[in-house]
Amino acid sequence: MENSSPNKSSLHPFRIQTQDMAFDLLPGQNLLDALEQTGHDVSYQCRHGYCGSCRVALLSGRVDYAEPPLAFLHEGEILPCCCRVRSDLVLKCGKKKTSGGSNGQA
Numbered sequence: 847m848e849n850s851s852p853n854k855s856s857l858h859p860f861r862i863q864t865q866d867m868a869f870d871l872l873p874g875q876n877l878l879d880a881l882e883q884t885g886h887d888v889s890y891q892c893r894h895g896y897c898g899s900c901r902v903a904l905l906s907g908r909v910d911y912a913e914p915p916l917a918f919l920h921e922g923e924i925l926p927c928c929c930r931v932r933s934d935l936v937l938k939c940g941k942k943k944t945s946g947g948s949n950g951q952a
């Protein structure tokens with residue numbers, strides 16, 4: 847029988863739930879990269895915790911930082927470019943809106 851153990855946290859993917867979808871964040875994968883790759887509407891400039899452009903609201907879950915980021919954060923916000931994901935997350939972040947098109951499905 848398998849049990850989820852806190853000690854396994856760095857070895858298995860974390861589940862990232864956004865407003866539009868859920869996906870697995872692989873161990874060592876950068877959260878900002880993963881959000882971009884899954885088509886989410888995230889901004890960025892520095893990708894190193896300086897500018898704050900990438901901030902998103904964290905609705906549940908836990909992250910930390912290797913070094914305290916320089917960008918100002920309100921309570922409940924995280925910087926996906928430089929945070930280290932420590933649990934499954936729920937983010938207030940949606941996918942990019944495509945302008946004027948369908949998904950091609952008939």
Ligand code: FES
Pocket residue numbers: 889890891892893894895896897898899900901917925926927928
């Ligand atoms: S992109 Fe600059 S703080 Fe994340």
